[in-house]
Amino acid sequence: MSVQYGKVISLILQERFGPVVEKVGTYLFQYGTVPLLYIKKNTNLPLSKVKEALCILIKYRLVTFTPNRNANVANYTLQHDQVLLTLRYANYINLIKKKFGNECEMIVEELLQRSYWTASELILKVIERFKKDHNKAVTILSLREKFISLVNAQYLIRLPYSEEDKPVPNLILPETDQFVIPQFELKQMTLVQSGKAPVDSLPDRGVYWTVNFDRFHQDMRDKLIVNAFTKKFDENAGEFVRLLLQQMYIRTTPWAEVSNPVPVIEIRDNVRKQATHQHLLAFFDQYVSVLEQDNSQLIRQGGEAGGGSLQIFLKEAFVQFAWETVEQIVLEKFDSKAARIFRLVKSKQYIESDQIQQLAMIPAKEAKRLSYQLLEENFLQVQELKKSSSTGPNKSFTLFHIDINQVIRMTLELCYKTLYNIMTRKNHERLVHKRIIDKKQRVETIIMGMRVQGAGDEQLADIEEMITPPEKEILQKIDLTMKKLNSVELEIDETIFLLQMYLLYQ
Amino acid sequence: MNQASGSGSQGSTNEERLIELAKSKPEGISNENIKQQIPDLPLEELAVIINKCLKNGSLELFKTKDKLLYKYKDSSKKTTVRGADNEEKIVYKIIEEAGNKGIWIRDIRFKSNLNMTQLNKVLKSLETKKLIKAVKSVSASKKKVYMLYDLEADSSVTGGAWYQDQDFESEFVDVLNQQCYRFLKQKSDEANSMGGGPLLARNRSYATASDVHKFISELGISKISLSVDDIESILYTVVLDNNAERIVATNGSFLYRAVSHFVPTPGIVKTTCGICPIVNRCADTGLINPKVCNYFTEWLQ
Numbered sequence: 184m185s186v187q188y189g190k191v192i193s194l195i196l197q198e199r200f201g202p203v204v205e206k207v208g209t210y211l212f213q214y215g216t217v218p219l220l221y222i223k224k225n226t227n228l229p230l231s232k233v234k235e236a237l238c239i240l241i242k243y244r245l246v247t248f249t250p251n252r253n254a255n256v257a258n259y260t261l262q263h264d265q266v267l268l269t270l271r272y273a274n275y276i277n278l279i280k281k282k283f284g285n286e287c288e289m290i291v292e293e294l295l296q297r298s299y300w301t302a303s304e305l306i307l308k309v310i311e312r313f314k315k316d317h318n319k320a321v322t323i324l325s326l327r328e329k330f331i332s333l334v335n336a337q338y339l340i341r342l343p344y345s346e347e348d349k350p351v352p353n354l355i356l357p358e359t360d361q362f363v364i365p366q367f368e369l370k371q372m373t374l375v376q377s378g379k380a381p382v383d384s385l386p387d388r389g390v391y392w393t394v395n396f397d398r399f400h401q402d403m404r405d406k407l408i409v410n411a412f413t414k415k416f417d418e419n420a421g422e423f424v425r426l427l428l429q430q431m432y433i434r435t436t437p438w439a440e441v442s443n444p445v446p447v448i449e450i451r452d453n454v455r456k457q458a459t460h461q462h463l464l465a466f467f468d469q470y471v472s473v474l475e476q477d478n479s480q481l482i483r484q485g486g487e488a489g490g491g492s493l494q495i496f497l498k499e500a501f502v503q504f505a506w507e508t509v510e511q512i513v514l515e516k517f518d519s520k521a522a523r524i525f526r527l528v529k530s531k532q533y534i535e536s537d538q539i540q541q542l543a544m545i546p547a548k549e550a551k552r553l554s555y556q557l558l559e560e561n562f563l564q565v566q567e568l569k570k571s572s573s574t575g576p577n578k579s580f581t582l583f584h585i586d587i588n589q590v591i592r593m594t595l596e597l598c599y600k601t602l603y604n605i606m607t608r609k610n611h612e613r614l615v616h617k618r619i620i621d622k623k624q625r626v627e628t629i630i631m632g633m634r635v636q637g638a639g640d641e642q643l644a645d646i647e648e649m650i651t652p653p654e655k656e657i658l659q660k661i662d663l664t665m666k667k668l669n670s671v672e673l674e675i676d677e678t679i680f681l682l683q684m685y686l687l688y689q
Numbered sequence: 690m691n692q693a694s695g696s697g698s699q700g701s702t703n704e705e706r707l708i709e710l711a712k713s714k715p716e717g718i719s720n721e722n723i724k725q726q727i728p729d730l731p732l733e734e735l736a737v738i739i740n741k742c743l744k745n746g747s748l749e750l751f752k753t754k755d756k757l758l759y760k761y762k763d764s765s766k767k768t769t770v771r772g773a774d775n776e777e778k779i780v781y782k783i784i785e786e787a788g789n790k791g792i793w794i795r796d797i798r799f800k801s802n803l804n805m806t807q808l809n810k811v812l813k814s815l816e817t818k819k820l821i822k823a824v825k826s827v828s829a830s831k832k833k834v835y836m837l838y839d840l841e842a843d844s845s846v847t848g849g850a851w852y853q854d855q856d857f858e859s860e861f862v863d864v865l866n867q868q869c870y871r872f873l874k875q876k877s878d879e880a881n882s883m884g885g886g887p888l889l890a891r892n893r894s895y896a897t898a899s900d901v902h903k904f905i906s907e908l909g910i911s912k913i914s915l916s917v918d919d920i921e922s923i924l925y926t927v928v929l930d931n932n933a934e935r936i937v938a939t940n941g942s943f944l945y946r947a948v949s950h951f952v953p954t955p956g957i958v959k960t961t962c963g964i965c966p967i968v969n970r971c972a973d974t975g976l977i978n979p980k981v982c983n984y985f986t987e988w989l990q
Binding site for chain 1: 851856857859862866886887888889891922923925926929930931934936948949950951952953954955956957958959960962963964966968971973978979980982985989
């Protein structure tokens with residue numbers, strides 16, 4: 184919750200929903216929970232516009248409402264973290280595609296675009312899209328299976344609903360109802376599909392489904408951990424950790440700080456069943472001891488009974504990952520020497536500058552310069568100890584130390600700023616080259632129109648030549664720039680995710 | 690024994706006997722002691738011998754409880770002060786006591802009670818006689834310490850192997866750091882390629898500081914000879930660079946092993962903003978803003 188964060192939020196809203204929604208969203212971000220008329224008064228927008236904007240935001244679950252003390256009026260709150268998640272949509276879709284294939288990808292994509300929908304309508308829409316985009320026929324039955332598997336895996340969740348009729352409804356969702364498979368009536372669906380029955384006649388009307396971000400985050404977290412182990416040890420160790428996490432879900436709540444002990448035998452059985460990692464199976468016991476004896480101490484022996492069991496320390500893992508991330512940032516931003524000083528201070532907790540020179544083996548002058556530079560950029564802190572003595576000179580020690588929470592919040596802030604800068608730059612580039620981009624779009628629409636009318640290749644080529652070669656070059660360059668900026672946006676989001684995980688576990 | 694012809698040699702043997710006696714009793718000998726041990730020595734001759742010894746410095750005279758004691762003094766040291774005046778002797782003695790740590794000129798002044806100009810003169814004359822030398826301390830570049838000429842300065846003064854004329858040789862340290870890491874990395878790669886399971890590979894990839902020391906010595910990149918402790922401190926910097934881990938072996942020494950990190954380079958530093966030195970001054974308005982940012986422009990090209 185900072186100015187920088189607010190700027191990113193308004194930029195995202197601006198990009199996705201236009202200026203009116205952005206104005207309302209920004210106001211809500213700044214003033215917290217407020218009723219409708221306050222928004223109208225302070226944004227100077229007509230009431231209808233404000234209402235419209237709120238509707239859009241509520242539809243996308245970016246704004247929630249609660250009854251005021253006067254139960255007829257609602258208070259609106261912006262869910263700013265949800266707004267930020269919109270940047271991660273591409274990641275979610277990619278994740279589902281890898282895990283469940285194309286059909287599921289499209290289901291999630293449609294759902295993310297619409298925010299929520301009934302199961303039957305969603306399936307019908309996906310079938311339609313498949314026909315149009317890929318010219319591929321998909322049956323209702325197979326898609327229904329896919330949908331059910333997504334619900335069972337908890338990637339989709341039912342939208343909270345209201346049971347009583349009140350001016351400001353209270354949306355609830357009993358825990359037992361979250362992942363109950365909806366009723367499908369295939370006959371009715373085929374009728375609707377062919378347009379013989381109205382959409383309202385579907386049996387699951389009013390039962391809306393939406394994407395369960397939490398589940399995606401669990402997957403992303405697991406992937407992060409597995410990748411980390413793969414990087415530190417090898418692929419087999421990564422696979423081992425993946426199976427360990429998989430077994431963890433059976434007896435531990437997903438966001439627990441420490442998993443309950445998982446029997447080693449279970450993991451071994453799974454490795455055997457998979458039969459993909461022969462090396463892991465052959466040296467299974469060795470892998471167990473290597474992982475368990477590692478300095479990082481992320482996997483520890485849980486108990487001896489039944490061949491032993493292992494525990495994975497998730498909170499601890501993210502503490503270490505966050506440290507490493509910060510260390511890498513120091514490394515890239517300053518130098519390897521600065522990173523060395525940073526790690527030295529980390530390992531000694533409190534350290535004097537003389538000791539830094541000696542232990543890090545850096546010349547006195549440079550060590551001083553680097554440590555004070557780090558201090559200036561708030562990566563290090565100093566604590567001064569004054570020895571109070573009535574006689575003789577006053578002796579004081581200057582001890583360096585690190586406040587990791589502060590450093591991480593600062594880094595997160597830097598991430599937001601970077602996001603903001605990248606998005607601003609993107610908009611700026613678009614604005615600068617607006618004329619050419621518009622021209623390209625015009626030409627494209629003309630070509631499309633002519634192709635439909637059945638124009639010859641020569642005519643089409645004539646029109647295409649309206650974009651001159653230098654213009655084409657510029658267009659290519661813009662394209663490249665946009666791609667670069669977009670990919671970097673996703674990479675920053677990964678860093679944000681890691682740091683947010685750290686804060687979540689605190 | 691022919692007394693008449695051998696009086697000169699007798700004198701020297703008596704002298705030797707006396708010194709022998711003094712050597713055996715480092716706390717000092719009294720006149721009574723001498724009488725007991727060397728009864729055949731006449732008193733006059735003893736006085737001559739003692740005077741001679743006191744003059745050339747092989748014996749020292751002490752007075753405790755109205756008794757005179759003679760103490761033996763190493764003659765290898767005493768020869769150097771020959772021909773020096775009293776001030777020089779005192780200053781020399783003070784410097785000698787400081788050993789290989791050296792002593793600061795201010796401390797000499799306090800101990801000797803000489804004034805500055807006089808002390809400077811004395812020190813200069815001792816220096817020209819090559820009896821003492823001045824060594825610049827690494828801890829404070831302007832501070833000079835004095836010590837005996839033939840002593841090797843302590844590592845706390847010179848800073849050990851890493852200092853050349855009180856300049857820290859950071860390049861030398863960097864090269865050693867890289868080589869140590871290369872050695873550890875090689876070792877772990879070899880261990881991995883040998884096969885035989887991860888535990889075996891891990892245990893094989895550990896190296897002790899003396900292993901690394903041997904490797905570095907064979908490389909011959911160092912002009913001066915490094916001790917194992919020096920290598921140990923270099924290895925610690927490798928650990929601090931997060932390129933190696935250090936564990937304590939069963940015998941209490943350290944074992945080192947190359948390791949890789951958990952986290953790949955974070956996305957934030959792949960952008961220009963993540964490593965931008967002036968990111969704090971960047972804003973929507975003003976000269977530094979993302980729309981005209983040069984770092985961005987360069988990066989996008």
